[in-house]
Amino acid sequence: MRDKSQQLFQKAQQFIPGGVNSPVRAFKAVGGTPLFIRSAKGPYLFDEDGNRYIELINSWGPMVLGHAHEVVEKAVSDALQYSFSFGAPTKKEVAIAELIVSMVPSVEKIRMVNSGTEATMSAIRLARGFTGRDKMIKFEGCYHGHGDSFLIAAGSGAVTFGTPDSPGVPKGVANDTLTARYNDIGHVKQLVEANPGQVAAIILEPVAGNMGCVLPEPGFLQGLRELCTKEGILLIFDEVMTGFRLSRGGAQERFGVMPDLTTLGKIIGGGMPVGAYGGRREIMDFVSPAGPVYQAGTLSGNPIAMAAGYAMLEYLDYHPETYRILENTGDRLASGIKSSLAKLGLNYTVNHIGSMLTLFFTGEKVHNFETAKTSDTALFGKYFNAMLDEGVYLAPSQYEALFFSTALEESHLDQILEANEKSLAKIA
């Protein structure tokens, strides 16, 4: 029964564009009505109709310890008694900054903001201010929030200027965004050569999650690092998704490649709206009021959000076994899904690293956006709905990664794999 969700969605559409406050929640890509969620605990999500689902999105990443983890819950309820916002510095902000600097290898100074979008927008402004250059290179299929300069997708093979992906993005802004193919260092070099001395930054998801999970090929991140150093371009790792997930120090620690700037979000807020950008000291000291690049926020470093984020990060810092648990969960699910595919004679592609995974409904190896798009998205929609009927909640789009939490136990993994095999058999 999903009656209550259906009724709420009807009403929501009268008052909210498309009935949702963020587009992918609308289930448009998979068909059906979005579930309206009442509560969540540990590995489970409960909707307004009282249905229970095993969670494989975890609020698009933040709930890496599962929902309403007691450590975060306690930190938030302790903080509540001191009021909810001051717009003035607090002790907690110093503590979280120090903790982040100790965890993320390339970060020497950090500025807190309220979302991943704000983090990437600010990082790009900083890169432009620091280098005195206007252009940036992003990669096809990478998502960096909804800032104007990021909503650009060049047509396939485009080597020059971007065109806006959304009405409302000025052409002038689009002109400064160059789009490269992921995992194609040659293409990036061409773009840099065609725009000598003009590229301020190269920004990417060091492991992509927003075209589905796509791993960097060996040498790709190192190649970007060398190119950036040689050309005076700032390398920005958007670790909003991978930060504190792929390891304690994110993808940069896992792959041993150090960016100049890092953007963070999702896990950093423990479920509260938080983002951050940080990096090398001399670059960060270009940010106001230390330097000339302006960036501000009434609610930045909000005490309740900082309490949640600090509790989350401190837990991860003190519990390195978290990452072993996440690795084991990812490995078990990936190999379980692969053996079901083999058993059913299906040759779909599983991309996986740590606690991120995407099952692409294509036989092709997926290493960039072009190959991700060979997926049969209609089939994914059927799979998604079959999994939902089996009580497993996936991201409602083929072009997303699943995010696992430490709340998943052996019995949950068995249930997920059983649901997966049944669903694949049903739609095949």
Ligand SMILES: *Cc1c(COP(=O)(O)O)cnc(C)c1O
């Ligand atoms: C989610 C995400 C963002 C945007 O963060 P919001 O908090 O949704 O604004 C930016 N970059 C990456 C890699 C993300 O996954």
